[in-house]
Amino acid sequence: MAVRERLSGNEAVAYAIKQINPDVMPAFPITPSTEIPQYVANYIANGDIDTEFIHVESEHSAMSATIGASAAGARAVTATSSCGMALMWEELYVAASNRLPIVLALVNRALSGPININADHSDSMGARDSGWIQIYAESNQEVYDNYIQAFPIAENEAVHLPVMVCQDGFITSHGVENIMLVEDDKVKEFVGEYTPKHYLLNADEKLAVGPYAVSNYYMETKRGQRQAMINAKKVILEAAEKFEKMTGRRYGFFEEYKMDDADYAVVIIGSAAGTCKAAVDHIRNTAKKKVGLIKIRVFRPFPEEEIACALANVKAVAIMDRSEMFAASGGPLGAEVRAAMYQAHCKAEAVNYFYGLGGRDITVSDFERVYENLEKMAETHIAVGMYDYIGLRG
Amino acid sequence: MNGTIEIRWHGRGGQGAKTAALLLADVAFKTGKYVQGFPEYGPERMGAPITAYNRISDSEITVHSNIYEPDYVVVVDESLLDSIDVTKGLKEDGAVIINTEHTKDELMRHLNGYKGNVYTVDARGISTRALGKNYPNSPMLAAAVAVSGVMDEDEFLTEMKSSFEHKFAKKPEVIDGNMRALKLAFDEINK
Numbered sequence: 001m002a003v004r005e006r007l008s009g010n011e012a013v014a015y016a017i018k019q020i021n022p023d024v025m026p027a028f029p030i031t032p033s034t035e036i037p038q039y040v041a042n043y044i045a046n047g048d049i050d051t052e053f054i055h056v057e058s059e060h061s062a063m064s065a066t067i068g069a070s071a072a073g074a075r076a077v078t079a080t081s082s083c084g085m086a087l088m089w090e091e092l093y094v095a096a097s098n099r100l101p102i103v104l105a106l107v108n109r110a111l112s113g114p115i116n117i118n119a120d121h122s123d124s125m126g127a128r129d130s131g132w133i134q135i136y137a138e139s140n141q142e143v144y145d146n147y148i149q150a151f152p153i154a155e156n157e158a159v160h161l162p163v164m165v166c167q168d169g170f171i172t173s174h175g176v177e178n179i180m181l182v183e184d185d186k187v188k189e190f191v192g193e194y195t196p197k198h199y200l201l202n203a204d205e206k207l208a209v210g211p212y213a214v215s216n217y218y219m220e221t222k223r224g225q226r227q228a229m230i231n232a233k234k235v236i237l238e239a240a241e242k243f244e245k246m247t248g249r250r251y252g253f254f255e256e257y258k259m260d261d262a263d264y265a266v267v268i269i270g271s272a273a274g275t276c277k278a279a280v281d282h283i284r285n286t287a288k289k290k291v292g293l294i295k296i297r298v299f300r301p302f303p304e305e306e307i308a309c310a311l312a313n314v315k316a317v318a319i320m321d322r323s324e325m326f327a328a329s330g331g332p333l334g335a336e337v338r339a340a341m342y343q344a345h346c347k348a349e350a351v352n353y354f355y356g357l358g359g360r361d362i363t364v365s366d367f368e369r370v371y372e373n374l375e376k377m378a379e380t381h382i383a384v385g386m387y388d389y390i391g392l393r394g
Numbered sequence: 395m396n397g398t399i400e401i402r403w404h405g406r407g408g409q410g411a412k413t414a415a416l417l418l419a420d421v422a423f424k425t426g427k428y429v430q431g432f433p434e435y436g437p438e439r440m441g442a443p444i445t446a447y448n449r450i451s452d453s454e455i456t457v458h459s460n461i462y463e464p465d466y467v468v469v470v471d472e473s474l475l476d477s478i479d480v481t482k483g484l485k486e487d488g489a490v491i492i493n494t495e496h497t498k499d500e501l502m503r504h505l506n507g508y509k510g511n512v513y514t515v516d517a518r519g520i521s522t523r524a525l526g527k528n529y530p531n532s533p534m535l536a537a538a539v540a541v542s543g544v545m546d547e548d549e550f551l552t553e554m555k556s557s558f559e560h561k562f563a564k565k566p567e568v569i570d571g572n573m574r575a576l577k578l579a580f581d582e583i584n585k
Contacts, residue, residue: 006423032435117435139456171458175432176419178454274456359435363459 002247003181009137009172012144012179013079013105013165014039018049019187020151022103023074023194026054026065030084031117032169033107037079059084063091070100071209073199075151077102081169082109085123089130095162096131097221098210099228101154101194102162104132105147108270108322109169110358118359119168121269122323124299125332131225133163133232134300138255138273140177143167145249146297148182149239151191158231168271170359186246229301236298253303255295256310258284262292264374265311265348267337268320269296272355272362279367291371302336308344311337315378316349318370320390322356330354330387349377355390366390398451399542400461404480405470408440410531414470415446417535418544421553422450425545430455443474450544468538469493470517470530475504486510491537491583493517493530498584513541515583524575525568532572536579547580 007015014036017025027037043049052069056062062078069076080088085106095102110120124134133153137143143165150163167173182190198207213221233253240251255273258280259265266276273295283291294310311317319338321331329335334352341350353370355362370390377383401418405411412433419431430449436442447461465488469480472494481490489511492501498512505512517533539550554576558569 006419006429138458168458170435171432174435175430175458176416177430178423178428271458274458277456361460363462364457 005179005181006176007140007179008174008176009140009143009167010035011039012140013147016144016147017077018043019184020191021049022051022077024052024069024076025078026056026062027078028056028059028062028084030081032109032173033079033081036105059087060091063088066102067091067095067100070102071098072201073196075194079105081107082111082123086111092127092130092132094210097225099160100162101160103150103154104164106164106166107169107173108166116358119171120322120358124164124166125323128300128332132300133161135165135298136269136296137167138271138295140172141179143172144179148187148190149243152239153232153235155194156235159228159235161228161232171271182247190246232301251297253298253306257293259292259294259310261290263290263315264371265292265294265314265317266320266370267294267317269333270322275362275364276367278364283368283371304340307337308340308346311341311346311348314348316374318374319350319352321352321354324357349381349383351383352387353390354387360391362391398449399544400464401448401466401538402461402464403446403468404474404478405444407442407444409470410529411444411470412446414531414535415448418448418538420557421550422544424553425549427451428453428455434460443478466542468534470534479506481505481508484508489513489541491541493534511585513583513585515579520578520582521575524578525571532575533579536576537583540580540583551576
């Protein structure tokens with residue numbers, strides 16, 4: 001029987017780590033992800049697991065040690081947030097280009113400055129070009145489920161890429177919610193034993209990891225990484241299907257919430273999707289308007305064709321970004337979704353909203369106003385511009 | 395959102411308002427409810443005003459925003475009444491529960507004309523009597539349960555006893571005092 005529990009998002013990830021018992025976890029504390037290595041250290045101290053915990057002096061070292069362990073052939077994980085991941089930057093690219101199946105628990109937090117500890121996607125969105133698979137969660141349940149699924153995705157031979165399992169800082173990481181935990185033996189069976197084909201500590205096969213590759217090899221390496229990203233799509237869906245068989249909980253590249261007949265849609269990532277669902281329900285129950293929501297789960301690889309297909313029949317769409325990239329087009333999700341819609345000749349009006357930067361709260365009534373704006377846009381065919389803001393003081 | 399009870403906690407860093415919100419989520423969870431317990435993080439320092447929240451429901455809760463129109467407000471530190479509009483957005487058929495030695499009438503000038511129920515409980519006095527120390531969060535948690543009726547007293551006390559036995563496994567001598575503080579709060583709450 002699955003176990004009914006109540007846990008914070010950080011507790012849920014730490015519990016998944018306990019169930020998986022990875023070989024190595026180097027980590028350095030940073031709010032709001034600190035609790036994850038803290039809880040894991042407790043599990044190790046209590047003898048629950050035999051993961052090798054490496055105390056390091058910075059996040060640069062945390063990712064370097066994780067890379068070293070992974071290259072040696074170990075199942076290696078770490079956790080971080082915000083500026084901690086910024087300090088890993090160089091190593092993120094090294095992990096991905098060396099095709100190391102590391103799983104990073106990222107608790108999303110705004111990047112400085114001004115210094116801010118709250119939820120915002122600027123850390124992971126900044127790393128969207130680093131070659132990591134990125135999976136996002138709405139709730140504690142989802143971050144737990146995503147974390148477990150990350151291993152068979154990362155370690156699949158056709159993929160062999162690192163995976164970032166993201167959740168919103170404080171909102172889910174420190175919020176306690178109901179959760180259904182999978183039994184230990186089922187989790188162990190689901191993730192399986194990690195037996196890498198090529199690894200540094202294999203005396204029978206000489207191997208170079210991270211060698212110099214100038215113009216005669218670099219481009220092919222990047223094409224190889226892209227192929228792994230393309231391959232990941234199928235593997236992500238296979239892992240989701242297997243997970244659904246085990247738990248009954250269904251996952252894909254994104255969740256479509258009341259999209260079947262929707263005229264107006266919001267596309268969003270993370271915990272605010274749950275708040276938006278309440279707005280969708282309220283509008284459908286009271287104003288009887290056909291509104292829906294697409295919650296992106298997998299941002300890398302980006303499900304371009306699938307998103308365009310899901311938006312094919314809507315009249316207007318609001319794409320919501322919780323991070324700034326100072327582009328003329330708006331934010332990162334806005335750019336991806338608009339590109340997908342353009343390529344598929346979607347006719348819907350589209351606007352990109354910035355919301356929730358640095359933890360600015362977004363409410364059910366904020367989302368109700370977003371849907372009102374979409375209805376107006378569809379009628380007048382006048383968009384406010386490429387982007388606008390929700391919850392910005394005048 | 396129908397059938398969801400929303401509670402907002404006001405306290406100061408170090409008083410245990412966040413812990414109380416998490417404990418309330420804990421006990422409500424054990425009675426079969428869907429729960430949320432979460433703090434609003436600002437400056438992390440002792441004495442700074444902090445806010446924490448609870449949602450308790452019979453059905454799944456998806457909303458992840460703060461709470462602006464709570465059913466109940468719990469004020470763990472009455473000195474906050476001077477600087478924070480604690481009844482802001484509070485539903486008039488709800489209630490505010492304040493840790494104070496003062497009477498309701500003496501506090502009304504701080505409550506911006508709030509027309510709903512006002513409860514007072516001397517959580518500091520209770521804690522001092524029961525534990526010999528000022529830990530106002532346990533009595534305030536009991537007061538929140540008594541006023542909101544999220545579960546009945548016996549059920550609450552049974553669940554709390556098992557929580558304390560777990561939490562204080564290494565210092566069981568404080569369990570009786572904490573249980574006494576909870577019971578006193580049920581008895582001494584004033585409307």
